[in-house]
Amino acid sequence: MLTRMSSLFLRTLREDPADAEVPSHKLLVRAGYVRRVAPGVYSWLPLGLKVLRNIEQVVREEMDAIGAQEIQFPALLPREPYEATNRWTEYGPNLFRLKDRKGGDYLLGPTHEELFTQVVKGEYSSYKDYPVILYQIQTKYRDEERPRAGILRGREFLMKDSYSFDLTDEGLGESYARHREAYVKIFDRLGLRYVIVSATSGAMGGSASEEFLAESETGEDTFVRSPESGYAANVEAVTTPAPPEQPIDDKPPAQVHHTPDTPTIETLVGFLNAAGLGRTFTAADTLKNVLVKTRLPGAKDWELLGVGVPGDREVDMKRLEASLAPAEVALLDDADFAAHPFLVKGYIGPGALTANGVKYLVDPRIVTGTAWVTGADKADHHVVDLVAGRDFTPDGTIEAAEVRAGDPSPDGAGTLVAARGIEIGHIFQLGRKYADAFALDALGPDAKPVRITMGSYGIGVSRLVAAIAEQSHDESGLVWPRAVAPFDVHVVIAGKNEEITAGGEQLAAELEAAGLSVLLDDRKASPGVKFADAELIGVPTIVVVGRGLASGLIEVKDRRTGERTEIARDTVVEHLVELAGKR
């Protein structure tokens, strides 16, 4: 059905909304695609809903193509299944919780592992039933601390989530591979530039996991890659190659030095270099020990943890948290230091930690035989040439130090460069965590139960609208890829005389009859206003019916390149059908 600008529920805005910082947010609001209702909660106006549905359809087709079956769970969920997996508690303030009129506890589903596991347990019993992949495209809720960038990180959002159920690890591997291929097809069809990065699992728990990140400066996720090898990973998933161990015998003995007025690594290095020790020290020669406390889910008490990293690097809290998940991590406060007087703030060394039973984990670069300048557990004192494996023995290694551009790639090929991206998809081998929680077994051929193994796979459908807009816009407005554009063609009637008006109406009708979806600008506004709106709205092909019509010509403009072509009226329908790829 022909859509007319004269009656379309759309009013474009000239000004950016006050709360918008990123281009997609500004443009989606200005072009009338979405409207804010509350922080992170948006309405979809007609154009926005069309784009959302187009994306949904691409996702649905590719999910169906791998044999996934669509179902739909409610968003309002009882507490019990989430209690069984401890996520009622673990989700913390990110979970929207509510009570019904009888006082029963409910939540708004942030993700549906529990429900999918239960439904499969309810329907299936034999090994012959497996494998199965189920999915839904459904509204989810997370009470984000900082909803941002319009629909990019909302509190109510549309997701495709799917789950695979297999009898064996190999089966899970196959289901995972099928999803990976489907995701590649989906994001390719949507015209996105993206990378697939190794990822840690965050709160999900489990093993193999990859994220699909749409490249974008406004993305929240930092990732690194090696242009040489194609390696790409979330910063949390980067593993630090350990250097070779060094001989201990040739190292001088550890020596404690009085190092007054050296509160920073920089001042410490300066002091040592001025002290005439016959060597030049850099920050990389120092060992910085950061104290945190950790607590496992459900545990009452915090435990101290010492983390040692080379002094030229900061501890990256996101990497530290990912390494320690599902345990919580917090920095020490003054009360903690007061309660543990052996911790001499600013001068903590491995010695006091080990002597007092504090767990001590170090960066993988701190291998046996390496010598370090570090705290001497005494105010204003540091120790030089404290050798790992001789003077101290850490309890293990931990990925906690910041990753930097220029670091060697973990795959051994080239060095890393940093980039930012928007997480648009996540595929994840859950394993048996949820099957264990609900005792999801299949009766095997030998009548013995086989515990099912699961995969979990998500695509942020509403977020994709913003991610595509981030990658595909210019200073005049949005530039939709054909697969998701709200219309195939935007016909602008540029002129007020009867012939031009009738010509525009006629052309629009012919295009609709030829199977194209058409937005016809039949308003009384000036051509300038109409062109500006067409650029802002971002339909891929803009067709101008104007003065040229008298000479049998129609202007066809490519929104992306700006290229204009005059096409003969009698071939323009065919031309546009071809452009739209509908032939």
Add this chain to the structure above:
Amino acid sequence: MLTRMSSLFLRTLREDPADAEVPSHKLLVRAGYVRRVAPGVYSWLPLGLKVLRNIEQVVREEMDAIGAQEIQFPALLPREPYEATNRWTEYGPNLFRLKDRKGGDYLLGPTHEELFTQVVKGEYSSYKDYPVILYQIQTKYRDEERPRAGILRGREFLMKDSYSFDLTDEGLGESYARHREAYVKIFDRLGLRYVIVSATSGAMGGSASEEFLAESETGEDTFVRSPESGYAANVEAVTTPAPPEQPIDDKPPAQVHHTPDTPTIETLVGFLNAAGLGRTFTAADTLKNVLVKTRLPGAKDWELLGVGVPGDREVDMKRLEASLAPAEVALLDDADFAAHPFLVKGYIGPGALTANGVKYLVDPRIVTGTAWVTGADKADHHVVDLVAGRDFTPDGTIEAAEVRAGDPSPDGAGTLVAARGIEIGHIFQLGRKYADAFALDALGPDAKPVRITMGSYGIGVSRLVAAIAEQSHDESGLVWPRAVAPFDVHVVIAGKNEEITAGGEQLAAELEAAGLSVLLDDRKASPGVKFADAELIGVPTIVVVGRGLASGLIEVKDRRTGERTEIARDTVVEHLVELAGKR
């Protein structure tokens, strides 16, 4: 894409679910269309989701056809707009309320008048912008006290709600009429038997209002109709024709009688008939006065109200509540009687009410000149020949008495019969209530503001799945109308030999290629199990590929009539395409 029973996520059940009372609930669960997650909260399995989507599509097409524009609001909504209309409070325990992590008040939208009004106010300003009709097909939440019958009355459900915005009352009338026509088309396409009844508005407030009720014994809504005239109305909307007034002069004077041991109307009538008064009394000659208390929204105190109805009828609380809405109504408790000693329980007459300033409303049958037996405001005493307009003067009339089969039709033609129905649609002229709450004005041609008038129109989309199932099933299972069936054809491979299996596969592939959606039963199960499942699932046409194939014959069974036809293999595809109406 061909759907195979061998891999479809479906396990049919032989037993009715324990909590199911109505046929649609039993069958939708047994046939694997839906599964319960919590009271009134259901999951949609593959077959159910297909039916739901088919219904959604019919609704969408007819809404688009009247020029309505689809948008989508969130379900998670901030308190403020609902505070502005007082519905945050008025909805009482039916509203799911929750707090976000910052303590902000939110609700799960039970209906979206506020949001639609606000969005139009945000986008539109001139009279030239109007009229406009907006709609959404969206998940809604109501914390029903008694969710029942599976998806028939759920707490999370899918609704189409639309709203019209007009400059004038005439415009609203037109928008209303267009919705009425669209609803007729929708319910006709869905193959429903339904009536359109005049309705009161309940908590919505406003004027013209009609309900679409699917006829069904299991429906919650009682309605009445006059087979003679076609009049149909919700019981709440029935108006009682008032009889002509009677002369007062010829009535004997009122007389108080000692009437011991007459606690009921029946015993009272018996006593009087035995008392030798020279007349025969019936229950219809008595006047029953029921005391209730009412309270307007926001008011602190309750007010007493006396309701007088002929003694042969009960007070229908739903009719009474509808008449008094938006005020609350409650029965008196012992404390209320104790606080008002002039109320002599069992013997309340009009006298004490009027004398003590209690508002007194009566059934429209109690007209001037009618004489009644009623309470004498004294224990064990009644008064006979108390004449309206002479001995008491009510403060007005009220529709509160029960409506009965056999009552005269309010339109003067014929008598009423009772029926039950499921509310599937509601159209409603809201008027300016919400426009007033949000000051929704258009700037008129004279630069003066024009207050917009609105209509509100709802269809219970998920409820329709159950309503259709209620009307369309038999003892073997569901019987879907073609427009909503999950598949066009259910092909059963009835036999295990290779030829039959290959023949079934080949036919299914040809049918899919011809544009039909096919469910192929390729399981290893016995033909009996397959036939029983086919009947239960309810696809309109069941095609059996069995022994007949050897002689070039395919059995085609009509699920509704049970009729079986043998069709030649080489014409069967064409035959089925025609049956499915795809040609």
